[in-house]
Amino acid sequence: MEPKDFDLFDRYLDGKMTAAEMRVFEQMLHDDKAFSESFNFQKDARLAARLDGREDLKNRLRQRNLAAQEKQKISPGKNWILVLAGLLLLVALFFLWKKGQNKPAEDLPHQEILPEKSTPGGQQKQSEPTTPGQPIAEKPTEKQPGSPDVRQVFAANFDAFQSNEISGMLRADDSPDAFQQFVAAYLRGEHNEALRLFEDLSAEDKSNENIQFLKANSLLAVGKTDAAITVFEKISAERNGKYALEAQWFLGLAKLKKGDLVGAETIFRELGKGKNSPYQAAAALILKQLKNFR
Amino acid sequence: MNTIKSSEILEKLRLRKFEVLEQIDDHYRSVFMRWAAKRFSATPNDLEDAWQEALVIFYEKVTNGELTELHCAAQTWLFATAGNYLRNMNRKMRRVIWHDEVDKVLAGKNNTVEFSDPEPEGKRKLLLSAMEKISEKCRELLRARYFDGFSIPEMMQNFQMGSENSTSAQLSKCMAGLREHIQKLQKDHGA
Numbered sequence: 001m002e003p004k005d006f007d008l009f010d011r012y013l014d015g016k017m018t019a020a021e022m023r024v025f026e027q028m029l030h031d032d033k034a035f036s037e038s039f040n041f042q043k044d045a046r047l048a049a050r051l052d053g054r055e056d057l058k059n060r061l062r063q064r065n066l067a068a069q070e071k072q073k074i075s076p077g078k079n080w081i082l083v084l085a086g087l088l089l090l091v092a093l094f095f096l097w098k099k100g101q102n103k104p105a106e107d108l109p110h111q112e113i114l115p116e117k118s119t120p121g122g123q124q125k126q127s128e129p130t131t132p133g134q135p136i137a138e139k140p141t142e143k144q145p146g147s148p149d150v151r152q153v154f155a156a157n158f159d160a161f162q163s164n165e166i167s168g169m170l171r172a173d174d175s176p177d178a179f180q181q182f183v184a185a186y187l188r189g190e191h192n193e194a195l196r197l198f199e200d201l202s203a204e205d206k207s208n209e210n211i212q213f214l215k216a217n218s219l220l221a222v223g224k225t226d227a228a229i230t231v232f233e234k235i236s237a238e239r240n241g242k243y244a245l246e247a248q249w250f251l252g253l254a255k256l257k258k259g260d261l262v263g264a265e266t267i268f269r270e271l272g273k274g275k276n277s278p279y280q281a282a283a284a285l286i287l288k289q290l291k292n293f294r
Numbered sequence: 295m296n297t298i299k300s301s302e303i304l305e306k307l308r309l310r311k312f313e314v315l316e317q318i319d320d321h322y323r324s325v326f327m328r329w330a331a332k333r334f335s336a337t338p339n340d341l342e343d344a345w346q347e348a349l350v351i352f353y354e355k356v357t358n359g360e361l362t363e364l365h366c367a368a369q370t371w372l373f374a375t376a377g378n379y380l381r382n383m384n385r386k387m388r389r390v391i392w393h394d395e396v397d398k399v400l401a402g403k404n405n406t407v408e409f410s411d412p413e414p415e416g417k418r419k420l421l422l423s424a425m426e427k428i429s430e431k432c433r434e435l436l437r438a439r440y441f442d443g444f445s446i447p448e449m450m451q452n453f454q455m456g457s458e459n460s461t462s463a464q465l466s467k468c469m470a471g472l473r474e475h476i477q478k479l480q481k482d483h484g485a
Contacts, residue, residue: 006466041473046440048421048472053441055422057353058346061319242332
């Protein structure tokens with residue numbers, strides 16, 4: 001290939017030719033077979049260099065990550081601190097639980113019958129939907145004879161789901177849309193308002209299972225447990241759903257609120273089996289709590 | 295990374311400052327993995343590939359002048375591009391719709407990348423093999439020209455070559471060598 005051809009090909013492929021030059025160039029491609037073949041090789045050669053550059057860049061990134069992973073394996077000091085902190089927390093929780101068990105039932109606060117409070121899945125504490133002293137909205141479907149009401153375990157463990165992702169959806173906006181208003185009310189713990197605002201959402205939003213998950217949390221918070229259960233059941237059945245696992249946890253809590261000890265235990269047992277599940281420890285803890293009601 | 299504006303990222307990448315890409319990788323790789331794992335039914339390797347692809351494309355598009363400004367944050371562009379890559383990989387892939395910046399970018403047809411079918415694997419391997427057969431110097435020059443997007447004057451300066459003419463002649467020589475290897479490999483493989 002002549003250097004002048006090389007320059008010509010590059011100018012054409014880089015889009016640096018004038019319209020007149022392009023016409024002449026394309027005519028040459030059409031008329032001159034050798035020129036056309038040479039041009040096709042130039043295209044392949046450019047592609048080869050580009051692919052090679054891409055591979056090189058990916059390798060550099062890969063090597064960096066491997067090196068970082070190796071470094072983490074070699075110096076696990078940070079991880080050990082976390083493990084130790086976790087163990088200490090578990091021991092503390094165990095002693096608190098034992099202490100709570102030894103108290104006579106009449107001394108226990110109305111709702112927080114058990115002192116442990118697990119916040120799996122990144123849930124954050126927010127205002128309690130039912131305040132101490134208020135009657136719980138629904139009657140239990142099952143009553144365990146000779147034991148306190150299992151619904152109190154619900155009250156001790158339920159906080160409507162929150163995550164940084166949801167909080168991050170709120171942006172400073174002078175005129176928030178219906179979705180933002182719904183999320184804002186939800187995050188403020190104003191669940192009746194959130195449910196009202198849910199009705200203003202578009203049909204697409206209303207059928208979005210992630211938004212339905214939030215709605216179900218609001219339903220549970222305001223005591224519309226049956227409606228919440230219906231939604232949680234649907235979401236938790238979708239194994240690949242974003243909040244399938246979370247929905248299962250809240251379904252278990254909803255069953256507790258209904259006083260359905262057997263149904264709740266089945267769910268928490270299943271959650272406890274899931275390896276790497278963020279709910280594994282919390283489910284085990286709640287099952288331990290529920291033993292008191294047997 | 296939050297303190298670096300998108301315009302600064304673009305500016306630094308235009309100067310081929312690889313460390314900017316490293317910074318982006320360090321800050322957003324794990325965020326992307328968590329984000330994408332919730333949205334796409336894909337293996338961790340697929341997610342890793344998608345993220346790397348997005349970083350490489352970002353670098354390419356900025357250095358070759360196709361991407362001169364961003365209408366969203368750089369990480370949003372990267373997430374959307376990686377998301378497009380995953381969707382293209384498996385068009386039936388289930389995506390969970392959420393409302394966030396990435397969805398807005400995807401819905402708004404901003405300047406993200408739509409993926410088409412890649413080069414056939416056979417051709418890709420042949421071209422990469424040919425690149426391995428040329429001298430390291432030529433390989434470096436050709437990558438700089440056709441991947442990093444250096445112009446002839448920039449190459450002359452960066453590789454301390456005498457003149458634009460000699461830079462162009464050197465590149466032409468390297469291209470001729472590469473072309474020979476491609477031809478030979480094609481012949482060997484009966485293409």
